Amino acid sequence: MGDQGSTLLSAEQLTKRFMLGGGLSRVRLVAVSRASFRMGVAGPEIFTLAGESGSGKTTLARMVLGFVEPSSGSLQFKGRDVTRIRGRARRLAFMKDVQGVFQDPFDTFNPLKRIESYLRETALNFSMAATGKQAERVVDEALAAVGLTLQEIKGRYPHELSGGQAQRASVARALITRPALLVADEPVSMVDASLRMSIVNLFRTLKEERGISVLYITHDLATAYYVSDRIAVMLRGTIIEVGSVDQVLREPLHPYTRLLRASVPEPDPHGTWSEEIALGALEIKEYAQTGCKFAGRCPQELAVCRGTEPPEIETGGRMVRCHLYR
Amino acid sequence: MALLRVERLKAHYLVDVYGIRRAVRAVDGVSFQVEANSIFGIAGESGCGKTSLIKVLSATLRPPLTVQEGKVIYDLGNGGTDILSLDEEGLRKLRWEFLSYVPQGSMNVLNPVRRVRNTFRDFVRAHRVAAPSRFLAEVTEHLGHLGLPPEVLASYPHQLSGGMRQRVTLALATILNPRLILADEPTTALDVVVQRGVIQLLKKIHAEQRNTLILVTHDMAVHANLTDRLAIMYAGKIVEEAPTAEVFGNPLHPYTRYLIGSLPRIGDKAHKVSAPGAPPSLASLPEGCRFHPRCPQAMAECRQQEPDLADVASGHRVACFLHGQARHG
Numbered sequence: 110m111g112d113q114g115s116t117l118l119s120a121e122q123l124t125k126r127f128m129l130g131g132g133l134s135r136v137r138l139v140a141v142s143r144a145s146f147r148m149g150v151a152g153p154e155i156f157t158l159a160g161e162s163g164s165g166k167t168t169l170a171r172m173v174l175g176f177v178e179p180s181s182g183s184l185q186f187k188g189r190d191v192t193r194i195r196g197r198a199r200r201l202a203f204m205k206d207v208q209g210v211f212q213d214p215f216d217t218f219n220p221l222k223r224i225e226s227y228l229r230e231t232a233l234n235f236s237m238a239a240t241g242k243q244a245e246r247v248v249d250e251a252l253a254a255v256g257l258t259l260q261e262i263k264g265r266y267p268h269e270l271s272g273g274q275a276q277r278a279s280v281a282r283a284l285i286t287r288p289a290l291l292v293a294d295e296p297v298s299m300v301d302a303s304l305r306m307s308i309v310n311l312f313r314t315l316k317e318e319r320g321i322s323v324l325y326i327t328h329d330l331a332t333a334y335y336v337s338d339r340i341a342v343m344l345r346g347t348i349i350e351v352g353s354v355d356q357v358l359r360e361p362l363h364p365y366t367r368l369l370r371a372s373v374p375e376p377d378p379h380g381t382w383s384e385e386i387a388l389g390a391l392e393i394k395e396y397a398q399t400g401c402k403f404a405g406r407c408p409q410e411l412a413v414c415r416g417t418e419p420p421e422i423e424t425g426g427r428m429v430r431c432h433l434y435r
Numbered sequence: 436m437a438l439l440r441v442e443r444l445k446a447h448y449l450v451d452v453y454g455i456r457r458a459v460r461a462v463d464g465v466s467f468q469v470e471a472n473s474i475f476g477i478a479g480e481s482g483c484g485k486t487s488l489i490k491v492l493s494a495t496l497r498p499p500l501t502v503q504e505g506k507v508i509y510d511l512g513n514g515g516t517d518i519l520s521l522d523e524e525g526l527r528k529l530r531w532e533f534l535s536y537v538p539q540g541s542m543n544v545l546n547p548v549r550r551v552r553n554t555f556r557d558f559v560r561a562h563r564v565a566a567p568s569r570f571l572a573e574v575t576e577h578l579g580h581l582g583l584p585p586e587v588l589a590s591y592p593h594q595l596s597g598g599m600r601q602r603v604t605l606a607l608a609t610i611l612n613p614r615l616i617l618a619d620e621p622t623t624a625l626d627v628v629v630q631r632g633v634i635q636l637l638k639k640i641h642a643e644q645r646n647t648l649i650l651v652t653h654d655m656a657v658h659a660n661l662t663d664r665l666a667i668m669y670a671g672k673i674v675e676e677a678p679t680a681e682v683f684g685n686p687l688h689p690y691t692r693y694l695i696g697s698l699p700r701i702g703d704k705a706h707k708v709s710a711p712g713a714p715p716s717l718a719s720l721p722e723g724c725r726f727h728p729r730c731p732q733a734m735a736e737c738r739q740q741e742p743d744l745a746d747v748a749s750g751h752r753v754a755c756f757l758h759g760q761a762r763h764g
Contacts, residue, residue, distance in 0.1 A: 382631070
């Protein structure tokens with residue numbers, strides 16, 4: 110256990126349950142199950158939450174942003190419990206420190222407002238500036254940090270920007286409050302291929318030059334490897350492996366991480382797959398499964414896997430939730 | 436002869452905005468050939484005209500998308516037929532029996548209130564008369580070939596996952612054994628593990644039915660895994676076309692170089708740069724080469740003249756003045 114005070118974000122046994130349907134057909138869905146991780150223990154870092162659709166990575170991100178209240182467990186930001194922030198002033202201080210960047214940059218902005226006035230109002234609302242003049246300076250600074258100039262934005266409405274420009278502008282919006290943590294949920298999946306790396310590089314620059322940590326949520330393991338320091342892989346609500354990207358993506362331990370890693374198509378015509386994989390027959394109710402969520406698809410399944418959920422096992426500087434490593 | 440020959444094809448969206456006619460030049464002078472039994476890939480970013488091109492090729496275009504000029508010639512066994520000269524009945528016969536089109540987001544085409552079995556039945560009936568007793572056996576056999584369990588036939592679409600629905604749609608598209616399959620982003624929006632399964636399935640269909648596949652996707656890694664030849668589209672034009680290994684190993688057009696060079700790979704942390712600027716709007720294209728405002732190697736002539744797609748090596752075509760070629764117009 111590290112020193113609580115110096116850790117930027119720490120989640121302990123974090124769980125979110127949703128109730129679906131009503132009346133007799135109520136179903137309990139555990140979207141995030143006892144997730145524990147820490148980020149920013151030794152200075153700013155880019156931490157990836159990777160997983161397929163339905164793995165719970167967005168729900169976890171929304172809990173970090175304070176949009177969704179956890180059902181149980183604790184979530185601490187700079188040593189303070191995020192779920193017990195009371196009062197407008199303290200709430201505002203938390204929102205300033207933790208900002209989000211989302212998948213669709215055009216959804217970030219009001220379509221009827223010019224981008225610059227939206228950014229200026231953000232600066233005023235968060236009291237980053239007292240006067241319009243000051244606000245303009247704050248906006249200029251944020252735009253410069255993402256490599257946009259005021260000329261590119263001046264007088265423009267969101268739909269007049271390209272996808273790449275709009276995503277930069279939404280990162281600029283997040284930077285206005287000088288946050289310590291950016292939560293970026295699939296920030297490049299809607300950006301054109303020829304511009305994607307420029308956004309990814311931006312996160313690297315923000316970390317190196319401004320000391321901003323980034324919680325990068327993605328399904329794309331290749332950009333995750335490129336940009337992040339550490340990675341957590343999620344499967345059906347459970348974090349199954351955490352470690353440095355080099356460890357986890359180059360020598361994955363968990364059979365699911367291995368399958369995921371092997372399924373990323375290589376952009377190389379000579380590196381195509383030789384063996385075939387078997388796909389699940391019909392929808393398996395993996396959420397409801399007791400024990401390991403991967404049991405049933407796992408090539409190395411043990412007798413214990415179906416009944417007992419594997420504990421968190423620390424091995425060689427990483428965590429893996431798999432009975433194989435007991 | 437080639438299975439498909441496209442010559443100087445231009446297809447524009449003609450729109451009236453407050454009485455002012457504007458043309459969005461989605462496909463603007465595209466020529467290429469597709470050989471029988473091959474897998475041909477078309478890559479490009481969103482808004483480069485690749486889906487519009489597929490709509491023309493599959494004869495499913497609707498106004499405001501209209502063909503301005505050019506030819507789309509299919510080898511139907513009688514010396515080549517220009518599909519743009521066919522009437523409605525001719526097109527109807529062509530679609531699905533000769534070619535089958537799997538549009539983008541096709542996992543959502545299944546009728547939500549009908550079981551998959553009934554969708555298959557409607558579909559087969561609309562195209563040919565099959566004995567009802569044979570039909571079910573035929574469909575089950577086809578699904579078995581593609582590794583789908585027969586239980587899917589009794590399911591409603593909402594009971595199946597996205598990947599499963601995509602595989603059912605591909606089964607539907609191939610049951611009549613078409614000579615040509617046109618697939619638009621068949622693996623986009625799928626999880627990587629399922630995506631790998633769908634790529635595997637497309638390979639299998641191609642190997643078993645010995646037909647031709649034209650695959651459109653923005654995902655270069657999918658092209659690397661599946662296609663034999665690859666065309667790169669930029670702003671309504673093909674800028675480079677070569678065997679896939681050649682495109683990845685020796686890209687010549689500056690745009691292709693950026694595209695290939697910026698692909699992230701696991702195990703490689705070297706700094707990658709994107710092309711500067713952003714793609715142009717198809718409604719107001721720059722003069723000269725369409726990539727010149729973003730090209731770090733742009734020369735004076737690039738701003739005035741449009742380079743032709745010309746052979747630079749056997750089977751490798753590039754539209755760029757850097758790769759010494761005859762100028763035109």
